Amino acid sequence: LTYYLCFTDPRSSTSEAIPSLIHQADLAASNARDLFPETDTSTTDGYAADALEEPTLID
Secondary structure: OHHHHHOEOOOOOOEOOOOHHHHHHHHHHHHHHHHOOOOOOEOOOOOEOOOOOOOOOOO
């Protein structure tokens, strides 16, 4: 049950490092940012929020 809730993306049949619920929340936030664009994209701490990226191994 945990595998199906956390490690499969509804858009693909492979397992992923980031749980699908996080992907869905990131997609919803991205769509909301597109609907309500602002001229200032920084947050209150001055850090510009970026979309989630797949983790990579650094050699």
